[in-house]
Amino acid sequence: MAHAQLAILPVQDGRGAERRIVNFAARLRDPGARLIECEVQDLSTDGFMAETDLALEPGAVVWLKLPGIELQNSVVVWAEGGKVGFQFATPIHPATIELIVAMNRRPVPKRHFGPQDPPAPRSIA
Numbered sequence: 001m002a003h004a005q006l007a008i009l010p011v012q013d014g015r016g017a018e019r020r021i022v023n024f025a026a027r028l029r030d031p032g033a034r035l036i037e038c039e040v041q042d043l044s045t046d047g048f049m050a051e052t053d054l055a056l057e058p059g060a061v062v063w064l065k066l067p068g069i070e071l072q073n074s075v076v077v078w079a080e081g082g083k084v085g086f087q088f089a090t091p092i093h094p095a096t097i098e099l100i101v102a103m104n105r106r107p108v109p110k111r112h113f114g115p116q117d118p119p120a121p122r123s124i125a
Helices: 094-103
Strands: 004-009 019-029 035-043 047-051 061-065 072-080 083-088
Touching: 019 094, 035 094, 047 072, 061 083
Parallel strands: none
Antiparallel strands: 004 019, 019 035, 019 061, 035 047, 047 083, 061 072, 072 083
16 A cells, blocks of 8 residues: 655644645554554544545544554544544644654655656667
């Protein structure tokens, strides 16, 4: 699974914190104590959005295991089409968010973005 930070979205739409658009694997523990894989797609100090096969209803309590930090108690705020929005029971410190993003950042592939070297001239025989 890809690991990357794609953008930072400013505070808007009544949100309490800026969101980091990310893409990394994590695990959810539902009330039945099952560990379910999920893909975190955005992350803020107040919550996150993830894609998962787990059927969750607003108000459900789950625990999120993010790479590098302890389990985070979270409540489902909304769920639609396999995407779920969660609010952390206790906000995560901004420095911890930066650590999570840094730990899951992958280098940009060489020659993927930016100026490209011109092709070598061909000789005509």
